[in-house]
């Protein structure tokens with residue numbers, strides 16, 4: 001298994017190109033199931049989760065090819081198989097995004113129920129209940145969610161759950177509603193930019209959608225959708241991770257392509273911490289003198305502070321001048337990185353969904369273990385500032401969601417290398 005070796009202490013300086021958003025690209029790729037004709041997607045990041053979707057879709061009759069230019073071409077060739085099997089779904093939870101499109105277009109979806117994962121229980125009850133409300137019959141057979149409907153019918157739906165809106169449930173219901181008969185109103189819809197991007201793609205395919213980006217999305221069903229050309233939005237989580245990399249290393253980074261408007265909660269917290277964040281013509285510039293103030297952070301659905309940057313900002317707060325708190329309101333068990341950061345000298349105390357971070361003067365390098373995608377990013381950030389060498393094991397987690405992260409970091413001055421094990 002590959003590892004990263006990082007020697008901390010270098011200031012990062014220079015420019016980084018932000019890649020396309022993984023969490024936008026995956027549902028948009030799944031949405032191709034709904035369409036007739038060819039779809040061309042620009043700015044799809046080249047990372048493990050996308051390769052995984054590139055393996056799953058052909059099993060469902062969708063031809064997918066990556067051009068030399070980096071574009072993805074997708075076209076449905078065979079609509080007979082509606083079964084996303086466990087071996088494929090358990091490798092990537094976003095596989096569940098094929099459920100809405102299969103049901104709407106092929107009248108049947110059989111998708112293995114994804115299990116829990118390192119960040120906690122991840123039920124899909126909201127997806128299923130909403131698709132049932134649109135008229136699907138549901139059964140659980142051999143661990144597979146089986147949904148059938150002659151034709152879905154539009155409905156008014158309330159999609160909120162115990163932790164607020166759900167991103168992939170909104171994506172699934174939105175996709176299903178595009179081909180339903182009549183009007184669907186999704187109340188308590190997720191407002192994440194990735195949902196907006198999906199709605200923009202579906203609209204380019206001929207769907208009738210309004211209200212995306214607000215908690216109330218209205219979809220008027222159409223008879224069919226055609227393929228379309230679309231450019232995936234930049235990845236706000238990758239951009240946020242590099243903003244924190246600039247902050248933690250006392251650096252100066254220009255993040256080209258980053259969309260500040262998608263990250264205002266992150267910019268707000270970084271400025272309170274004492275980091276300089278300025279819009280530029282091409283994205284954002286982040287500099288820091290590393291006199292870091294402690295803050296309170298609560299993760300929330302968009303436009304709140306994203307749970308997908310909780311671990312990374314914790315790494316930064318480990319070296320702030322005072323006590324900070326982070327409360328996780330989206331995935332209350334998402335704290336596996338706490339123990340690993342502790343191995344690097346961080347002073348952290350977890351009580352329920354809240355972690356108190358007592359800032360220390362410095363972190364020290366150590367062998368640590370990546371537990372999930374964003375926790376791995378936090379360990380890299382900690383490694384960039386720690387004294388000595390940090391060796392991070394199980395980095396396949398990071399390859400799931402960051403495109404060439406070690407090349408991008410090394411390009412702006414980090415001492416990081418991949419060691420094949």
Ligand code: UD1
Nearest residue numbers: 023094122123124125126127161163165166167168330331
């Ligand atoms: C998506 C993102 C993930 C991000 C998360 C929250 C993708 C591919 N993944 O995951 O990176 O961390 O949003 O921003 O876009 N819930 C239920 N029942 C459901 C569905 C969700 O109770 O049926 C709960 C979850 O357990 C969680 C909360 O709702 O507590 C939000 O989860 P959700 O937005 O669904 O996360 P994902 O869409 O899986």
